[in-house]
Amino acid sequence: MDFRLSKEQIDIKNAAREFAVGEFSDRAQEFDREEKFDFDILKKACELGFVAVTVSEDYGGPGLGQFEVALIQEEFWAVDGGISVCISSPSFGAELIEKFGTEEQKIKYLSPLPVGEAIMGTAVTEPEAGSDVAAVLTTAVRDGDEYVINGSKMFITNGGIADYLLLFCKTNPDLPKPHDRFSLFMVETDRPGFEANKITGKLGVRASHTAEVSFNNVRVPISNLIGGKEGDGFKQIMYQFNITRNRVSAAAVGIARAALEEALAHTKKRRQFGQSLSSFQVNQFKLAEMATWIRASRNMVYEAAWLVDHGQVDHALIAMTKWFSAEMAVRCADESLQMHGGYGYIDEYKIQRIYRDVKILEIYEGTKEIEKIIVARSLLR
Numbered sequence: 108m109d110f111r112l113s114k115e116q117i118d119i120k121n122a123a124r125e126f127a128v129g130e131f132s133d134r135a136q137e138f139d140r141e142e143k144f145d146f147d148i149l150k151k152a153c154e155l156g157f158v159a160v161t162v163s164e165d166y167g168g169p170g171l172g173q174f175e176v177a178l179i180q181e182e183f184w185a186v187d188g189g190i191s192v193c194i195s196s197p198s199f200g201a202e203l204i205e206k207f208g209t210e211e212q213k214i215k216y217l218s219p220l221p222v223g224e225a226i227m228g229t230a231v232t233e234p235e236a237g238s239d240v241a242a243v244l245t246t247a248v249r250d251g252d253e254y255v256i257n258g259s260k261m262f263i264t265n266g267g268i269a270d271y272l273l274l275f276c277k278t279n280p281d282l283p284k285p286h287d288r289f290s291l292f293m294v295e296t297d298r299p300g301f302e303a304n305k306i307t308g309k310l311g312v313r314a315s316h317t318a319e320v321s322f323n324n325v326r327v328p329i330s331n332l333i334g335g336k337e338g339d340g341f342k343q344i345m346y347q348f349n350i351t352r353n354r355v356s357a358a359a360v361g362i363a364r365a366a367l368e369e370a371l372a373h374t375k376k377r378r379q380f381g382q383s384l385s386s387f388q389v390n391q392f393k394l395a396e397m398a399t400w401i402r403a404s405r406n407m408v409y410e411a412a413w414l415v416d417h418g419q420v421d422h423a424l425i426a427m428t429k430w431f432s433a434e435m436a437v438r439c440a441d442e443s444l445q446m447h448g449g450y451g452y453i454d455e456y457k458i459q460r461i462y463r464d465v466k467i468l469e470i471y472e473g474t475k476e477i478e479k480i481i482v483a484r485s486l487l488r
């Protein structure tokens with residue numbers, strides 16, 4: 108495996124960096140403080156081809172691979188996590204639709220994404236079913252040519268602003284194997300019986316939109332069943348998680364890099380006891396450790412993404428990379444803030460936002476504990 112980037116990949120990485128530095132930096136604090144989704148940046152990102160980047164050319168996207176996604180994610184998160192989520196989340200679930208959807212579903216649901224004509228989301232988590240995905244209670248019951256959906260979902264990114272949500276629910280509760288009981292549906296959010304309530308007061312990624320959503324006798328046609336077959340939902344959603352978890356790992360590399368950059372700048376500038384903070388060996392060790400962890404994580408992200416792009420999804424490596432990268436990013440943010448002293452505690456300083464934003468990476472798309480369980484299972488099998 109050779110991770111020297113091609114000319115095209117270097118161009119993509121540089122373009123992503125230029126866009127993020129030019130457009131996110133000045134607005135990040137405002138959107139974070141006011142907890143508002145940045146629709147304007149999403150529009151600009153669409154114009155530059157940074158939205159729904161894996162959607163294939165057949166459906167109007169650039170058809171990039173997961174390796175390129177990782178390059179973009181790192182650059183975006185190195186500038187701001189919340190705004191990065193505004194750009195990446197509207198196509199959350201696109202890979203799944205492209206892999207398992209019917210041709211009609213691909214045309215209908217993928218084509219609007221890269222041009223910003225629709226926002227999508229994926230709704231799995233419920234009040235009583237988080238890590239335990241198989242405990243989902245939302246039901247879809249067949250009624251003639253329709254399904255009737257009832258239930259509620261928790262912490263759904265874009266829940267209140269999405270045009271359609273990819274919904275994980277139970278269609279076959281009586282089947283003996285739990286994993287055969289679930290199906291995925293696309294549910295348009297203008298259907299009667301759908302309701303969303305925005306969740307405010309998040310610790311981080313506050314520019315992103317999160318909502319609790321409910322379905323009260325929501326009717327969808329049978330053509331909204333993903334892939335046209337009941338019982339495939341568990342397999343389909345796990346495919347999506349395996350693909351997109353690495354995106355979270357790439358985000359971790361980006362935000363950890365930002366924490367290091369902030370620490371370098373501050374410790375070189377700030378003087379105490381007549382010398383710069385960077386001259387104290389305790390800080391030098393921290394900086395050296397951070398740089399090493401980031402490099403190790405980046406290589407894991409590259410390897411996992413490269414394997415996905417070459418048709419060899421390595422579940423254990425993806426899980427390893429996710430917990431390791433997220434944990435190391437949280438550690439980098441902590442060390443960097445500590446090196447900032449009291450200044451790091453104030454939101455004028457970027458490290459405060461980094462410190463808050465980073466924590467979500469250990470939680471969503473599978474908590475770090477769940478990732479470690481996956482790794483352990485693969486070792487013990």
Ligand SMILES: Cc1cc2nc3c(=O)[nH]c(=O)nc-3n(C[C@H](O)[C@H](O)[C@H](O)COP(=O)(O)OP(=O)(O)OC[C@H]3O[C@@H](n4cnc5c(N)ncnc54)[C@H](O)[C@@H]3O)c2cc1C
Pocket residue numbers: 228229230231232236237238239261262263264265309312317467470471472473474475476477
């Ligand atoms: C900002 C944000 C955005 C989100 N976006 C989405 C979204 O778009 N779509 C969506 O479906 N969900 C979304 N989520 C939900 C997220 O994926 C869940 O919060 C996550 O999977 C954990 O579930 P939970 O919160 O119910 O925690 P729980 O499952 O209750 O876990 C609580 C703690 O217990 C630990 N734990 C649980 N089971 C075990 C076990 N067997 N062994 C050891 N430890 C265990 C967990 O690791 C965790 O530390 C989002 C969450 C947030 C905060």
